[in-house]
Amino acid sequence: MKPTPPGWPRSSSAICYERASEAIDWLCRAFGFEVKLKVPGENGSVVHSELTFGEAVFMVADLKPDKFPMRKAPSQAGGVNTQGIFVYVDDVEAHCARARAAGATIVVEPATTDYGEDYWSDRGYECVDLGGHHWWFAERVRTSPKQA
DSSP: OOOOOTTOOSOOEEEEETTHHHHHHHHHHHHOOEEEEEEEOGGGOEEEEEEEETTEEEEEEEOOTTTOTTOOOGGGTTTOOSOOEEEEOSOHHHHHHHHHHTTOEEEEEEEEEEOOTTSOEEEEEEEEOTTSOEEEEEEEEEOOTTTO
């Protein structure tokens, strides 16, 4: 494979919100994301943004029904999410406490999932952000013998 563009991971996620500017501030406060780029649009909208968390990049913008009619916020689709966003963190307990303090709805409290001796074990939680998007955060607690 060819290398990715400088500063970009192999994969990133694009997430739309009804009020992206408010969501960006909240995502940074709740999850520890950092704003790398924020392109303003008309009437305080956000045309494009890039939020980083380690090497991950999340692109956040306001909905653009004229340009992307197939994209909806969960609030416009009966709460349905069409993607699951999973992020590894260093300290899942502290991360969960930070998200909770910022107003995230914790759907699944931190718990350990062990996939067996041949696999791995993660400790993670699930939450819902202010736009209705579900996020999963975890830390690896045991690697598999195959990964060692």
